[in-house]
Amino acid sequence: MFKVLVSDPISNVGLKTLIEDSEIELDVKTGLEKEELLKIIGNYDALLVRSQTKVTAEVINAGTNLKVIGRAGVGVDNIDLDAATDHGLLVINAPDGNTISTAEHAFAMLISMARNIPQAHGKLKHGVWDRKSFTGVELNKKVLGVVGVGRIGAEVVKRAKSFNMEILGYDPFMSQERAEKLGITLATVEEIFANADFITFHTPLTKETKYMLDKPQFATMKKGVRIVNCARGGIVNEVALYDAIKEGIVAGAALDVFEEEPAVGNPLLDLPQVVTTPHLGASTEEAQLNVAIDVAEEVANVLKGKGFKNAVNLPILPEEDFAELKPYLKLGQKLGQLAAQLCSGIIEKLEITYAGNIADLKCEPLTRYIVRGLLSYHLADDVNYINALKMAKSKHVDIIESKTSTAKGFANLVSITVTTSNDKVKVSGSLLNGYGTRIVNINGYTVDANPVGHMLIAQHTDMPGIIGNVGTILGEAKINIATMQVGRKEIGGNAIMVLGVDKSISEDVIESLEKIDGIKKIFNVDLQN
Ligand SMILES: NC(=O)C1=CN([C@@H]2O[C@H](COP(=O)(O)OP(=O)(O)OC[C@H]3O[C@@H](n4cnc5c(N)ncnc54)[C@H](O)[C@@H]3O)[C@@H](O)[C@H]2O)C=CC1
Numbered sequence: 188m189f190k191v192l193v194s195d196p197i198s199n200v201g202l203k204t205l206i207e208d209s210e211i212e213l214d215v216k217t218g219l220e221k222e223e224l225l226k227i228i229g230n231y232d233a234l235l236v237r238s239q240t241k242v243t244a245e246v247i248n249a250g251t252n253l254k255v256i257g258r259a260g261v262g263v264d265n266i267d268l269d270a271a272t273d274h275g276l277l278v279i280n281a282p283d284g285n286t287i288s289t290a291e292h293a294f295a296m297l298i299s300m301a302r303n304i305p306q307a308h309g310k311l312k313h314g315v316w317d318r319k320s321f322t323g324v325e326l327n328k329k330v331l332g333v334v335g336v337g338r339i340g341a342e343v344v345k346r347a348k349s350f351n352m353e354i355l356g357y358d359p360f361m362s363q364e365r366a367e368k369l370g371i372t373l374a375t376v377e378e379i380f381a382n383a384d385f386i387t388f389h390t391p392l393t394k395e396t397k398y399m400l401d402k403p404q405f406a407t408m409k410k411g412v413r414i415v416n417c418a419r420g421g422i423v424n425e426v427a428l429y430d431a432i433k434e435g436i437v438a439g440a441a442l443d444v445f446e447e448e449p450a451v452g453n454p455l456l457d458l459p460q461v462v463t464t465p466h467l468g469a470s471t472e473e474a475q476l477n478v479a480i481d482v483a484e485e486v487a488n489v490l491k492g493k494g495f496k497n498a499v500n501l502p503i504l505p506e507e508d509f510a511e512l513k514p515y516l517k518l519g520q521k522l523g524q525l526a527a528q529l530c531s532g533i534i535e536k537l538e539i540t541y542a543g544n545i546a547d548l549k550c551e552p553l554t555r556y557i558v559r560g561l562l563s564y565h566l567a568d569d570v571n572y573i574n575a576l577k578m579a580k581s582k583h584v585d586i587i588e589s590k591t592s593t594a595k596g597f598a599n600l601v602s603i604t605v606t607t608s609n610d611k612v613k614v615s616g617s618l619l620n621g622y623g624t625r626i627v628n629i630n631g632y633t634v635d636a637n638p639v640g641h642m643l644i645a646q647h648t649d650m651p652g653i654i655g656n657v658g659t660i661l662g663e664a665k666i667n668i669a670t671m672q673v674g675r676k677e678i679g680g681n682a683i684m685v686l687g688v689d690k691s692i693s694e695d696v697i698e699s700l701e702k703i704d705g706i707k708k709i710f711n712v713d714l715q716n
């Protein structure tokens with residue numbers, strides 16, 4: 188008998204498969220205090236949550252019998268994935284069931300904001316017939332910027348089109364062809380910020396999307412712009428949004444999500460221009476039924492050792508497949524992560540060459556790690572070892588693999604070339620006997636860099652003084668240089684500098700580095716995870 192704990196409100200009808208399963212005993216205990224959860228979690232084989240239960244490392248440690256954690260929804264930011272993976276626990280989610288509900292909610296928020304419906308409603312309910320204060324704006328012919336055109340973003344687009352809005356969309360995986368199919372114009376985030384009357388966010392919260400709308404971006408916007416965030420708190424900087432509303436740049440904001448939830452007491456809630464809901468995007472009967480059905484089926488399958496579709500992490504590597512490849516997996520992931528941060532534009536193609544003795548191995552698992560590294564820069568935990576190839580296909584990224592026995596002086600060499608809509612980046616790495624993983628070539632320049640932590644990569648002209656200037660600026664910013672590599676193809680020609688630094692480099696330091704005479708481009712690379 189498997190014991191399953193449901194610790195957040197999840198549709199009972201959706202849980203029917205588990206309730207009726209004679210091999211499963213289901214306990215529903217919602218609203219548990221942390222201490223209560225810690226006390227009982229050791230009795231369960233599976234835990235099912237929505238977003239309220241914080242499945243911390245402490246909970247996972249205490250869950251000594253846990254085999255699987257199911258999330259009835261998309262975002263898994265309330266689950267400590269690293270701790271789950273370390274404990275060999277599978278985490279699964281239900282990514283499809285709440286797409287329509289969340290898109291409808293975002294659109295409802297957008298219209299409510301445009302027509303001041305919540306504000307007028309509140310006043311009338313308090314006995315005031317006020318027709319003067321609530322003149323709104325039409326959606327007709329207005330420019331809507333959609334940042335993140337995945338499942339939910341694409342559904343928002345469909346609804347906006349029926350309101351005759353002109354749509355600008357940005358998604359790092361959206362091709363011209365897909366944009367045309369959706370009937371929208373591909374744009375950069377900067378173009379969206381500069382031209383949109385309404386902007387709606389539908390991305391996960393990642394290192395890249397954290398504060399993607401902040402003070403400097405508000406400064407570039409049209410006066411009177413209206414913002415919708417029904418994705419995740421933290422994509423929009425709440426302090427900067429507050430100031431932009433006060434300064435009259437932003438005429439309205441519709442917020443379903445907040446940096447800290449519950450958001451009771453958040454200063455934004457005091458502003459009349461803000462319409463809000465308490466994270467209700469997925470709160471419909473239909474969505475809750477869909478996600479409960481999906482997650483219940485998956486959890487039952489996992490417990491009984493059957494197949495599953497929506498794993499979010501990789502708990503256990505089947506030893507027999509991975510033994511020989513294992514040392515290369517980290518290298519593959521780091522190469523993917525590095526290439527993602529060196530290229531711009533929409534990723535269209537990934538070419539992988541396995542050279543030298545690695546060409547004799549079954550490399551498919553390694554390919555998955557490379558793809559995971561490449562895509563995770565934009566998709567964060569949505570992409571994992573298990574779904575990496577499927578995810579690449581759904582994002583229209585072609586993967587071409589080849590093998591050769593010659594490895595240019597190395598015993599083994601993994602090279603990846605990423606082609607985007609406006610860029611091509613090639614990085615190679617090797618597993619050096621006794622030295623571990625090394626990046627050995629970046630865009631044709633020979634280097635020898637340990638792919639860990641924070642790196643600063645500079646493309647520059649080979650000329651005196653550049654290295655000194657970079658060192659001075661970093662020194663003044665109290666950033667310690669741990670390692671340094673310089674590569675060039677010819678004297679006085681194009682060159683590359685690869686620095687390992689002890690901490691992340693802030694935007695203003697990057698701007699100062701970019702101003703150094705001879706510097707062409709600076710990449711602030713994070714290879715921490
Ligand atoms: N308010 C609520 O109740 C709900 C909120 N959500 C949130 O909505 C988000 C989106 O959900 P889905 O559409 O199902 O996910 P999805 O994975 O289908 O779409 C997300 C899209 O964002 C894109 N993206 C990643 N980084 C980007 C960047 N820097 N700029 C522009 N686009 C970027 C990805 O390429 C992807 O296409 C989820 O991550 C979740 O956090 C989801 C369901 C309910």
Ligand SMILES: O=C(O)CCC(=O)C(=O)O
Pocket residue numbers: 237238259260261262263285466467468469470
């Ligand atoms: O469970 C919920 O209501 C939250 C939904 C959500 O934010 C998600 O699925 O990412």
